[in-house]
Amino acid sequence: MKFTLGIALNPLDQLAALARTAEECGFSAIALPDSIFFAEQVGAKYPYTPDGSRFWTGETPWADPMVLAAALGAVTERIRFYTQVLKLGPRHPVLLARQIGSVAALTGNRFGLGVGLGWNPEEAQWCGTPFAERAGRSDEAIEVLRLILGGGMVEYHGKHFDFGRLQMSPAPTAPVPIYVGGHTEPALRRAARVSDGWTSAMIRLEDLRSIVTRLAELRADYGRADEPFEIQAVCIDAPGLDGFRRQADAGVTDAIVMPWMVKGSGPEAPLTVKQDAIRRFADHIIGPLS
Numbered sequence: 001m002k003f004t005l006g007i008a009l010n011p012l013d014q015l016a017a018l019a020r021t022a023e024e025c026g027f028s029a030i031a032l033p034d035s036i037f038f039a040e041q042v043g044a045k046y047p048y049t050p051d052g053s054r055f056w057t058g059e060t061p062w063a064d065p066m067v068l069a070a071a072l073g074a075v076t077e078r079i080r081f082y083t084q085v086l087k088l089g090p091r092h093p094v095l096l097a098r099q100i101g102s103v104a105a106l107t108g109n110r111f112g113l114g115v116g117l118g119w120n121p122e123e124a125q126w127c128g129t130p131f132a133e134r135a136g137r138s139d140e141a142i143e144v145l146r147l148i149l150g151g152g153m154v155e156y157h158g159k160h161f162d163f164g165r166l167q168m169s170p171a172p173t174a175p176v177p178i179y180v181g182g183h184t185e186p187a188l189r190r191a192a193r194v195s196d197g198w199t200s201a202m203i204r205l206e207d208l209r210s211i212v213t214r215l216a217e218l219r220a221d222y223g224r225a226d227e228p229f230e231i232q233a234v235c236i237d238a239p240g241l242d243g244f245r246r247q248a249d250a251g252v253t254d255a256i257v258m259p260w261m262v263k264g265s266g267p268e269a270p271l272t273v274k275q276d277a278i279r280r281f282a283d284h285i286i287g288p289l290s
Helices: 012-024 065-074 093-107 121-125 131-149 185-194 205-221 240-250 259-263 271-289
Strands: 002-006 029-032 080-083 111-116 154-157 162-166 178-181 197-203 230-235 254-257
Touching (some): 065 093, 093 111, 093 131, 111 131, 131 185, 178 185
């Protein structure tokens, strides 16, 4: 099992130090969160809290994940970065391909793209994209991204995106993995059909087991059962060494964690508290499981 450090909601001036500490302690990756803006009123409930409320405010700091990947890549050497997850619906894939290719080049192919449709109607509408068409747009966007990032002169003619022959350089020298998020049946089908892995929001182990089983069924239906496939999980009820062993037994390949939260420290905690928590986690969890 691999371990990824989650950094959502933390002060931006702590992130470089957290990334370096995670790298020193054997973490595999940093999970980069995404929020385009905070709308005062939203037309949908947040899908991953019991009451649909958001657990952040308009003052919560968010860096653009592509910019953040490049910045953290510049102060580290080995650790990888992936978005968890980037909202694909509001973004145009041609411009996004330009960003991904640049980040892949600048980080030495240490970048992966985790994507979701986006749950917030305002983020889509106020960025000029139709929220109701986000599923179809996202399916085509993934096709466009793989096409452009594959290198060479390409063209695409779809329902939502249409362009003539173009080339972006430099193209990544290794494929950029694409992970798909979401807990619904359409999201699981998309992950099984077109992605290199599935990534969760906050989830309980029992639900996680059910989803992993369903993904295996769907991947078999699509003829992809023998292909490598990541299961990235934010499991909220299986902590400790035994809990991570149970997650691995359930099929998790990459556990996304915030070690300082185990002792009740939140985003506002001092940097040294978080770094000490990362080091304890490496000693007590990563070491014994490696």
